[in-house]
Amino acid sequence: MSEESKRRPIRSFVLREGRFTEGQRNAYDRCWPLFGVDCIEGKKLDPAQLFNNHHPTYLEIGFGNGEALAKTAAQHPENNYIGIEVHRPGVGHLLIQLETQELNNAKAIRHDAMEVLRHYLPEQCLDGVMLFFPDPWHKKRHHKRRIVQPEFVNLLARRLKPAGTLHMATDWKDYA
Numbered sequence: 001m002s003e004e005s006k007r008r009p010i011r012s013f014v015l016r017e018g019r020f021t022e023g024q025r026n027a028y029d030r031c032w033p034l035f036g037v038d039c040i041e042g043k044k045l046d047p048a049q050l051f052n053n054h055h056p057t058y059l060e061i062g063f064g065n066g067e068a069l070a071k072t073a074a075q076h077p078e079n080n081y082i083g084i085e086v087h088r089p090g091v092g093h094l095l096i097q098l099e100t101q102e103l104n105n106a107k108a109i110r111h112d113a114m115e116v117l118r119h120y121l122p123e124q125c126l127d128g129v130m131l132f133f134p135d136p137w138h139k140k141r142h143h144k145r146r147i148v149q150p151e152f153v154n155l156l157a158r159r160l161k162p163a164g165t166l167h168m169a170t171d172w173k174d175y176a
């Protein structure tokens with residue numbers, strides 16, 4: 001193994017940006033200031049400050065195109081939702097849904113969720129975490145890329161409030 005690959009962190013995703021049309025880029029640029037959250041080194045994210053309220057806050061990790069997140073946020077205006085996703089077209093898709101549906105109780109972070117959990121979210125700030133169909137990394141040699149690992153679970157336990165919930169769904173039996 002090369003020195004470089006020894007140092008490179010094992011990530012739970014491979015970034016494939018795919019097609020990002022000019023229309024999508026314009027929508028992204030327009031909506032990001034309204035619904036996007038930037039991670040600034042050394043600064044913790046405070047949900048109460050982000051949403052300007054003290055409503056229960058739920059985090060969805062790896063929201064894909066954000067359909068589930070937008071739907072849940074629309075059904076539960078009494079809660080706040082933060083979604084994390086690395087795939088820019090997916091983030092763009094969510095931003096447009098939030099704009100179209102005029103949802104002010106959901107925000108998007110485009111960042112590695114592990115980094116967000118490690119460095120940007122304070123202790124006991126979440127009422128629940130949702131993890132729907134995380135990449136199964138089904139080959140045995142790729143299992144180390146699965147996001148559910150001891151460090152992930154420990155971080156969730158610390159970022160969740162007492163009695164906070166984890167809702168995970170997967171259709172891979174051994175991952176479940």
Ligand SMILES: C[S@@+](CC[C@H](N)C(=O)[O-])C[C@H]1O[C@@H](n2cnc3c(N)ncnc32)[C@H](O)[C@@H]1O
Pocket residue numbers: 012013061062063064065084085086087090111112113114131132133134135136147
């Ligand atoms: C299999 S997809 C599932 C998407 C969605 N939850 C669904 O049920 O349709 C997994 C998603 O997690 C995202 N993802 C994987 N690891 C991530 C990480 N560390 N941080 C943020 N997003 C991640 C991927 O980009 C991908 O969109």
